[in-house]
Amino acid sequence: MHQTVVEKEDGYMERLLKDKKVCALLKDGDLAKGVVMEKRPKKLFVDLGAYGTGLVYGVEYLNANDLIKTLEVGAEVVGKVIDPENDAGYIELSLKEAGKQKGWDMIQDVHAKDEKFEASITGYNRGGLVADVFGIAGFMPVSQLSNEHYPRVGADQQKILEALRQFVGKTLAVKILSFNQKSNKLVISERAVAESDLRALVATYRIGDVIDGIVSGVTDFGAFVRFSDNSELEGLVHLSEIDHRLIDTPRSVLNVSDLVKAKIVDIRDSKISLSLKQLKENPWDKVLERFTEGQEIAGEVIKFNPFGALVKLDADFSGLIHVSEFGGFDEMKGTLEVGVSYPFIIKSIRPEDKRIVLVRKKEAIENQEGGVVQDADATKKTNIEAPTEDGQDAAPAA
Structure with missing residues (x-):
């Protein structure tokens, strides 16, 4: 009743x-x-x-x-x-x-206490994941996923979506990154949880430590290496830290599951940067024992850039012939072809800059004076330096 x-x-x-x-x-x-x-x-x-x-x-x-x-x-x-x-x-x-109000009150409470909680993933889009947070729809950008869950599939949008779709129906431990009840916006982060848990682990390592690891992911900009003794930890080997020689893509030398030794070169905000090349002998230390200025050498053109053509001399070294040797970029591409070997003369070797400068054989011979190799147009100066072999552009000459 x-x-x-x-x-x-x-x-x-x-x-x-x-x-x-x-x-x-x-x-x-x-x-x-x-x-x-x-x-x-x-x-x-x-x-x-x-x-x-x-x-x-x-x-x-x-x-x-x-x-x-x-x-x-x-x-x-x-x-x-x-x-x-x-x-x-x-x-x-x-x-x-x-x-909804109860949900927002709970959100405010856990945010104030910096507490982690479980969120159910309900959807996904190109930017990240959608989750149910105490009855409120929250958004987690891809960048806020933990290293373990970050989709290492390159820039392919379809592959990223496929990777994100796997999380729908699952729960993830997250923290509140930011919220605004008036605009009904809520951003959550799994990475924040992982980072707080990792700080204690990261604190046990120092710059200069050498670690054993396994390659857990390979991207266009480098490779991720998971620590063998602490699988929760992962570091990044940037493309420039893979080898002393020029590497076009990390995938040409590294594969997922490869076992490697790496040196810790930086620790910042729980992010660990690693280097493989610092544990390898630097061939540039002995470059003058293998090449001499004025030496005639055959080299294969491997790529063009705005400065000139990059030429592979052997397994460890590449040189660069400047675009000014040809009069212009189009003229250079009309004279040289990628994948073809040509005779060159080594004009200069600068080990400290990891740079070998080449000139065309014909012009170099015509302009030899007293055994010194000169450019065909030695009276012209340029204030643009060629990039170093590791791909970093040098500063303009004074």
Whole structure:
């Protein structure tokens, strides 16, 4: 048997204000807890105690219909006040908005405490994952995934989407990165959880330490190496730190699951940078024992860049012939062809800059003076330096 609600007569709130038992009135946005008094078609009455009677009806009833079906008379509910007194004297409530408000309150609480929690992944898009966070939709950018879950598939958007799709239906430990209730924006981070857990581990290592690891991922810009003694730790070997010789792509020399030794060269914000080449003998230390200035040598053109053509001399060394040797970029490409070997003369060797400068054999011979090799147009100067062999552009000459 349930309690019947009597429709309130005019002036109910005015009389209620005179009741000394009421210490405060509810206002828009407040959350109010009460007990279900009566369920009618499209109306739900809630006893709010000294505050009066709450009412859920209309659109708010439809929005909370699934919840209302489960409620029995006497059940406790929490509603958000959307009208402190309607025309009939009732306090209009929204059960759906109350659920959202509780979610935002919990979000604010865990953010203030910097606590981690479990979030259920409900969807994905090109930018990242969508998750249910205490009933609020949150977004996790791809960059905020942990190293373990980061999709190392290059820049292929379809492969990234396929990798993200695997997380739907799973739960991830995350932290609140930022939120704004007014704009309904919530950003979460799995990486923040991983980083806080890793700080203690990272603190046990020092720059200069040599570690054993396994290649866990290869990208266009380098390779990720997971530490053998601490699988939670992972470092990045940048393309420029793979080898002393020129490497076009990391995939040409490294594969996932390769066992490697690497040297820690930097630790910053829990990110570890590694080097493979610093554990290898530097061939540039003995370059002058293998080549001499003025030496005639055959080399294979391997690529063009705005400075000139890069020429492979042997397994360890490449040289560069400047575009000015040909008069222009188009003329250079018309004279040389990638993959073809040509005779060159070594003009200069600069071990400290990892640079070997080449000139064309014909012009070099015509301009030899006293055994010294000169450019065909030695009177012209250029203030553009060629890039070093490791791919880094040098600063303009003074």
